Amino acid sequence: MTATNSAPKKVLMFGVTGLIGQYIFQEIYNAQSSFEKIGFFTSKSTATNKPDEVNGWKEKGVEVIVGDVNSEDDVAKAYEGYDTVISALGRNAILSQIPLIKIAEASSSINFFYPSEYGTDIEYNASSADEKPHQLKLQVRKYIRENVKKLKVTYLVTGPYSDLYFGKSSEPQAGTFDVKAKKATLLGTGEEKISFTTEKDVGRLLVAALKTPTTEHQRILKVNSFTVTSKEVLAEFEKQTGAKWEVSYTPIDVLKKAEKEAWEKDSPVKTVYTLRRIWNEGGTLYEESDNGKIGFKGTETVEEQIRKIIKKQS
Ligand SMILES: NC(=O)c1ccc[n+]([C@@H]2O[C@H](COP(=O)([O-])OP(=O)(O)OC[C@H]3O[C@@H](n4cnc5c(N)ncnc54)[C@H](OP(=O)(O)O)[C@@H]3O)[C@@H](O)[C@H]2O)c1
Structure with missing residues (x-):
């Protein structure tokens, strides 16, 4: 060899x-x-x-x-x-x-x-x-x-990528975290775990x-890197910005309706809707990650990720 x-x-x-x-x-x-x-x-x-x-x-x-x-x-x-x-x-x-x-x-x-x-x-x-x-x-x-x-x-x-999902979206109905306005839209109940x-x-x-x-x-x-719910992400944003945020929700059936319409209209955000629906339905979750198989330790944390996003949006 x-x-x-x-x-x-x-x-x-x-x-x-x-x-x-x-x-x-x-x-x-x-x-x-x-x-x-x-x-x-x-x-x-x-x-x-x-x-x-x-x-x-x-x-x-x-x-x-x-x-x-x-x-x-x-x-x-x-x-x-x-x-x-x-x-x-x-x-x-x-x-x-x-x-x-x-x-x-x-x-x-x-x-x-x-x-x-x-x-x-x-x-x-x-x-x-x-x-x-x-x-x-x-x-x-x-x-x-x-x-x-x-x-x-x-x-x-x-x-x-948490950098994108925890960011400010141009399509708030599909989920957003807006640091300047201190507003978030969470998908589903906000309690769904996503990896x-x-x-x-x-x-x-x-x-x-x-x-x-x-x-x-x-x-x-x-x-x-980590598995977390949108409510936990919001709590970390509130902790790091020292403020209570205004929160709204897009329930999963509303998300699915918007997804269907986006595909019918051939909207540029159609893929975003589908992927976010899949992620909120649990399509990223496993008993265990394969990080260990490749000897990977020391991922970035939710805290670090949110600190970066606050800096970027400020
Ligand atoms: N997990 C997530 O949240 C997430 C988010 C975004 C993307 N992704 C995935 O990551 C992968 C890369 O996506 P990306 O968004 O990083 O890619 P991208 O920025 O759209 O494009 C990457 C590079 O591919 C080349 N390229 C783009 N369109 C091309 C075309 N039509 N013909 C030939 N070359 C082309 C260009 O490089 P050169 O001009 O230098 O050749 C471009 O810089 C994809 O598999 C995507 O699904 C995942």
Whole structure:
């Protein structure tokens, strides 16, 4: 067995310039002494539109490959010299991963692949198969099950990001915590438990997974930072702001009605409604997380998360 077969050492990432990709790559960079080489692939448009971000990474010694994610040649060339691919491509590019996986499976160097998940468990129970936002990621998992023989694939399932859920929403009916107005809208009864991961912990957990290589062909890691109810989140906001907040509720049947209308109107927030309904119905909860399987301890806490949000909104 070669070194590259036993543990990820040369890590190439897609989607670094996105919402969660930036947190993941920052943690890979922080852990660079564990790797021989780190780099990322980005589009021409991002390289042109975000030159400071892209050049900043180059100056830090990161290999930046500019190309077209839909070009087999660009991708196959980018894979040369790497053994691991991490994808954090956005929701609109989920199916672009199928050719990325196909090329990785055929490549002589790539052994490990991390598809873009970092969210809701798309195979939580039987009803998951019918949830609209899961369909593209389900197609990716199906492709992998039916076609991948060589690659070791890891899915990092994190549940919702508390940075977003505990934030101020432009769609208050779908839940919001507004620090300046000291107003919150809680979903359901406010007493439903939800398992969250902070954006920073998504990156740290991914690095922990890289450092704990698997022999399984498909490893699904269900990880988190903490499990908490919206009422507990509100109590922590009130404690840290030293004030009583004005609170309203969106009962689950009202949320479901808004969800249905959002899909009928093809509203941009339709996915948010569905995911928040799933989370409030318990679709993030497990007896135990897989944090221990990858030796991960010391997650961020609810207190720390809320302190960050208060600072950001102030
Ligand atoms: N758990 C949660 O609360 C939560 C929240 C948001 C997202 N997520 C999940 O996290 C993953 C990443 O989502 P994100 O929101 O971070 O992604 P994003 O910001 O929408 O996009 C990430 C990157 O993907 C590339 N990209 C985007 N659209 C593309 C397209 N049409 N064709 C080719 N490349 C494209 C771009 O990178 P380059 O231009 O640099 O190539 C972009 O910066 C997804 O699986 C998503 O479902 C989870």
